Amino acid sequence: MKKSMLPDYKLIEIQILASGDILQIPVYTFQGKKEGKKVYIQANLHGAEIVGNAVIYELIEFFSTLNNEDINGEIILVPMCNPIGVNQRNLFFSTGRYSPYDGLNWNRIFWDYSHENINIDDFVRENMNFSKQDIQANFFDNILNKFQEKQNNINHRRGVSFSEHYRNILQSLSLSANYIIDIHSSSVSSIDYLYCFDYRQKSADYFLLDYAILMNKYDGNAFDEAFLNPWLILEKKLSQAGRNLIFDVESWTLELGSGMRVNEESVKKGFKGIINYLSAKKILNLEVVLPEKSTKFIPKNTIKSYYAIQGGIIRHRLKEGTKVKEGDMLYQILSFSKGSKMPFIIDIESADEGIIFDVSTNDTVNQGEYILGIFPHV
Known part of the structure; x- marks a missing residue:
């Protein structure tokens, strides 16, 4: 008889309020029987963009019907990842796009390894003749070690701004992942689409969405950009040195539905696309659905x-x-x-x-x- 599995569940404290109440984010982790790659999925970084929470609910329900042999590696799911943004209101209207503490867009606060005082050219010279797997592992180590170094250097008597504290929590969960999926909704009323980075177009088809905006210029320290940008720089520098490698590291932003609403059709598309993507990446031992038509890529500047x-x-x-x-x-x-x-x-x-x-x-x-x-x- 096939046994279902339940996720490991924990609450991570993100802020103690003046009233003594504590804001927390829930984290659900499904661990496969075999070690493998890691995927991180979050929703509701912007307060009014709630549809991703319903997508994550459907994912949790589905994964709970599997057993650990159906999953390779680790799947981390974080719904309601920004309780401050979720709870921001003006009358009946959700806002939650900007931090009330410093006015920053919640999705422009993230740490980018390539912005540190590092020399990726030195890394390329030292790793040039290693295998692709070893180069990837070594670069992951460099990113995680630098991130941990920054955490260790925080002066806890001075503290840090809430934006920095909050981003550190989300990135501590996600920086070691092979794949991250950040589920958003349009601030207005929109069709469903995703954001795609260059050299990752082939994987976009697995999400089964008609359109993708191809990123040709970065807006800033967005969650998906901050994660993938160092890897894109490394790939470019390796190519210049004579090795053309694309690492098994990807980041995606799904734009599903509209703000303040849960469009059930968007939930279905998001759920189906994510399951198919995880199957294509061998995280799930399920059949991969080939899209009837390829994703149409729209350069952002057009x-x-x-x-x-x-x-x-x-x-x-x-x-x-x-x-x-x-x-x-x-x-x-x-x-x-x-x-x-x-x-x-x-x-x-x-x-x-x-x-x-x-x-x-x-x-x-x-x-x-x-x-x-x-x-x-x-």
């Missing part, structure tokens, strides 16, 4: 954003997923301009051909506020 040319009320805006041609009407602005006795309508036509991938959720706008974005046809 996305066209539309902003309100003046304030007013949005009417007849096209929905996300709509294909448009240049000249098609995208939306109207109803204006009660103080300079006109009568209200009037402004038609806004598309300047581009493509697909509307996200739209703002507020139909009242000021001039210069975001309205929608368009992917080009690929």
Whole structure:
């Protein structure tokens, strides 16, 4: 008789409040019978982006029906990874995108090994003739040792900012992983897509999503960027030295659904895609589903954003997923301009051909506020 397995469960304390209450994050770990690779999955880094919690619930339920022979290595799942952001409110509206302590975007605070005073060229020279597996293991050791060194050097009488303390907790769980998956939702209303880094495009297909934004310029110390950036630099430097290696290390951000909502169709897509990805990476001993069509990659710098040319009320805006041609009407602005006795309508036509991938959720706008974005046809 097949026995199901339960995850190892623990709570990690992240903040003691002035009231004496303690904020904690839950961590669920499934350990396979065989040692192997490690995957880290988190959700809800931004407070209003809640759909990933439902995805992780479905993953936990599914993994609990397996036994440890079905899993190779280790799977770590962290739902509700940012309780401060989750609990931020203005009236009925979730916010939680920026830290109330320093104003930083919760997803721009993470530590990047390559930003330290290190010389990756020296590492390449010292490891050039080693096997791919040994180079990967040695570089992992360097990253983890530097991270631990920074933790050891914290002066506990002075303390650190909450942003640094918080990032250290999440990265202590994730930096040793082979694969990280950070589940987000659009801040507005959006189709489902993912962010992909260069030289990792082949793996994107396993998530079974139609679109991926190909990162060609980094915004800053985002969770996925900070994890993978040192490895991309190492690969580039090895290539320049004559060895073309792509390491078995990947990071992904899934954008599923819209803020403040749990779109069940997005949950299904996220769950199915993650299971398939983990199967393709041999974390799960399950059959891999081959996508009916390959993921379409959208270079980030080709996305066209539309902003309100003046304030007013949005009417007849096209929905996300709509294909448009240049000249098609995208939306109207109803204006009660103080300079006109009568209200009037402004038609806004598309300047581009493509697909509307996200739209703002507020139909009242000021001039210069975001309205929608368009992917080009690929």
